[in-house]
Amino acid sequence: MSLLEIIDLNKSFLKGDYRLNVLSGFSMNVEKGEMLAIVGPSGAGKSTLLHIIGGLDKPDSGSVMFQGEDILKLKGKAVDQFRNKDVGFVFQFHYLLEDFTALENVMMPALIGGVNIDAAAKRAKELLTKVGLESRTTHFPAELSGGEQQRTAIARAMMNSPKILLADEPTGSLDKKNSDEVLDMIRLMRDEGVTILIVTHEDAIANSCDRIIRIEKS
Numbered sequence: 202m203s204l205l206e207i208i209d210l211n212k213s214f215l216k217g218d219y220r221l222n223v224l225s226g227f228s229m230n231v232e233k234g235e236m237l238a239i240v241g242p243s244g245a246g247k248s249t250l251l252h253i254i255g256g257l258d259k260p261d262s263g264s265v266m267f268q269g270e271d272i273l274k275l276k277g278k279a280v281d282q283f284r285n286k287d288v289g290f291v292f293q294f295h296y297l298l299e300d301f302t303a304l305e306n307v308m309m310p311a312l313i314g315g316v317n318i319d320a321a322a323k324r325a326k327e328l329l330t331k332v333g334l335e336s337r338t339t340h341f342p343a344e345l346s347g348g349e350q351q352r353t354a355i356a357r358a359m360m361n362s363p364k365i366l367l368a369d370e371p372t373g374s375l376d377k378k379n380s381d382e383v384l385d386m387i388r389l390m391r392d393e394g395v396t397i398l399i400v401t402h403e404d405a406i407a408n409s410c411d412r413i414i415r416i417e418k419s
């Protein structure tokens with residue numbers, strides 16, 4: 202059984218009288234431990250797809266089977282649990298909370314999940330060390346470089362040991378050096394068994410993945 206089976210997804214957005222079809226009969230399987238690149242033109246629906254897989258948006262029809270269970274049929278607490286425990290998100294912009302330190306930002310998903318503060322702080326420190334930021338734990342987001350902000354966001358995404366990391370152009374706002382560092386971190390996560398879906402416009406990144414899925418405009 203594949204970790205993720207996406208079957209016949211259809212998604213459209215209604216804008217006034219106009220229905221914009223974004224995903225039409227989109228299907229794919231993702232195996233556990235894979236690092237998959239998702240590429241395609243702007244507006245093709247790549248971000249929309251990641252949002253659906255992560256339980257942040259709903260398709261018009263289709264299934265997203267995760268470990269054999271359709272996440273679109275999950276209700277209430279089960280959806281929150283799936284979002285908080287099974288998936289980690291990294292976006293093009295970091296969305297760190299400005300009033301909290303790097304350490305507190307990384308701890309946040311665990312605190313939301315009910316883990317005690319000391320245990321969360323311990324794991325957050327380990328993750329920040331792993332992404333090379335052990336000397337930045339008390340820095341606020343505004344006191345971090347773009348690459349450091351993004352590595353903090355990766356550490357936060359890893360906090361609850363997700364099974365899938367969904368990364369939407371995680372290096373889109375970074376220069377080459379920072380981009381390479383962020384990718385190294387994502388590969389490190391992959392080496393620890395996390396399945397990675399990464400949306401990218403960069404051929405070099407796509408070509409370094411195990412497989413490339415191309416989404417065309419509907």
Ligand SMILES: Nc1ncnc2c1ncn2[C@@H]1O[C@H](COP(=O)(O)OP(=O)(O)OP(=O)(O)O)[C@@H](O)[C@H]1O
Pocket residue numbers: 214215216221223241242243244245246247248249250
């Ligand atoms: N909430 C919304 N309401 C209406 N249309 C939307 C909405 N969200 C996305 N769209 C439209 O759906 C299409 C797909 O958007 P999406 O963000 O998934 O594209 P993308 O492939 O990620 O593009 P990019 O490479 O530019 O990030 C776009 O044409 C966009 O205008």
Ligand SMILES: [Mg+2]
Pocket residue numbers: 247248249369
């Ligand atoms: Mg996008």
